Amino acid sequence: MRILIISADRTTVSGHPQNIGDAFLTDALSRALRHADNDVVIADFGSAVRVGSEETRMRVSGVKGLASLIRGVDAVVLGGGTLLQDDQPTRPFAGLPRLCLSAGLIARASGKRFVIFGVGVDPVRRRRMRLAIGATLRLARVWVRDSASQARAAALMPGTPGLSGDVSLFDYSPRGADDRASVVRTGVLLALNRREAGALTLGQVEALRQQWGAVHFVSMDQGDDSDGGSLAPEVATALGYAGRSQSWRTVSQTIASADVVIASRMHAMYMGVLTGVPVVAIAGFAKVDAFAADFHVETAATIEEATAKRGRVDGAAVEAAVRDLTAAETRMLAFLGGSR
The missing domain is CATH 3.40.50 (Rossmann fold)
Incomplete structure (x- = not known):
C-alpha cells in the first residue's frame, strides 16, 4: 500500500527541519509504516530538499500540489504532532486547520482512506476553527496522542477517538x-x-x-x-x-x-x-x-x-506507552487494509 504522511514537518532553506520534534516524529511514523511493508512518502511544504533524510519526502506547493500527491497514493495519514490547533489566530482561515481540512476533503473526494493518527489536539476558542477541526475529524478514522487530546476531540466529533500515544515512541529501542x-x-x-x-x-x-x-x-x-x-x-x-x-x-x-x-x-x-x-x-x-x-x-x-x-525517567511507563502505540498501529493498519 502506498501511504502519504502529512505532518507539520517542514524543511528550511538550509535543508534542515524547521522543527526538530516534528521531523523526529514524522520520520519515526514513516519508518514504522515502511516496516509494515508499505510504500511511504512524506509531504514536505518546505523550501528545500531535506539534507540526509532516510525517509522519502516530496516537496509540495499549494492545494493543487497536495491534490496531485493524494491522487497518487492509496491512503493518507495525518500523523503526529499537535496538528489540530489554531496556530495562526490572527488570520481568518489559515495554517494547520486549513491544511488538515483540505487534506481530508481531497482524500474523501479522491476515494482514499483518511486516518488521523497520534496527533495532539489543543484547546481551540475561535468558532470557525472549531468547526474546521470538527469537520476534519468527521472525515477520518481517528487516534489521538493523549487523554487530554481525546477529550478535546470528542467534544468536536461524534463518538470518542482512539488513543495511540505519540508516534515518536516508534523510535524506542530497549537499552540495557x-x-x-x-x-x-x-x-x-x-x-x-x-x-x-x-x-x-x-x-x-x-x-x-x-x-x-x-x-x-x-x-x-x-x-x-x-x-x-x-x-x-x-x-x-x-x-x-x-x-x-x-x-x-x-x-x-x-x-x-x-x-x-x-x-x-x-x-x-x-x-x-x-x-x-x-x-x-x-x-x-x-x-x-x-x-x-x-x-x-x-x-x-x-x-x-x-x-x-536531578530529573527522573520511568522506563516501565515508556515501555507501556510503546506497547499501546504498537497496538493502535495494528488497528490503524487493519482499517487501511495494510500489513501487520
Whole structure:
C-alpha cells in the first residue's frame, strides 16, 4: 500500500527541519509504516530538499500540489504532532486547520482512506476553527496522542477517538543498564521554548554548571523565530550556542549523552526518556504537563526551581506507552487494509 504522511514537518532553506520534534516524529511514523511493508512518502511544504533524510519526502506547493500527491497514493495519514490547533489566530482561515481540512476533503473526494493518527489536539476558542477541526475529524478514522487530546476531540466529533500515544515512541529501542552506563555523560541539556529561553539568565546557567559541570542548549525550533534566537546574547555566549541548524538525529545523540534534560519542549523530553536520560519538565504548558503525568518525570515551575532537581525517567511507563502505540498501529493498519 502506498501511504502519504502529512505532518507539520517542514524543511528550511538550509535543508534542515524547521522543527526538530516534528521531523523526529514524522520520520519515526514513516519508518514504522515502511516496516509494515508499505510504500511511504512524506509531504514536505518546505523550501528545500531535506539534507540526509532516510525517509522519502516530496516537496509540495499549494492545494493543487497536495491534490496531485493524494491522487497518487492509496491512503493518507495525518500523523503526529499537535496538528489540530489554531496556530495562526490572527488570520481568518489559515495554517494547520486549513491544511488538515483540505487534506481530508481531497482524500474523501479522491476515494482514499483518511486516518488521523497520534496527533495532539489543543484547546481551540475561535468558532470557525472549531468547526474546521470538527469537520476534519468527521472525515477520518481517528487516534489521538493523549487523554487530554481525546477529550478535546470528542467534544468536536461524534463518538470518542482512539488513543495511540505519540508516534515518536516508534523510535524506542530497549537499552540495557550496561549500555546506558557506558555512555560518557556531558552535563545538563537545556531545550527551552522561546519564552523560557528568553528568560534564562547567566546566574541560572552558572548554577547549573556548578551542579552538572557543563551546560548545553539545543534549539528545537530552527525557523525564523527559533528558540535559540530568544537567548540573551551574553547567555548564548556562555552556552556556546552558535545557532547552527541540525538534524534531529544529531540533537537526539546530544540528548542521549546528557546527564539530565531540562525542557519545555516536549519532543526533547521524548528523546530523553526514549534513551533513558532523566528529565525535568518545565510545567505550565498543556502538552508538557500531559507528558509529565504520563511518564512520571520531575517537574519544575521555573528554570530557577529546575536547577535544584536531578530529573527522573520511568522506563516501565515508556515501555507501556510503546506497547499501546504498537497496538493502535495494528488497528490503524487493519482499517487501511495494510500489513501487520
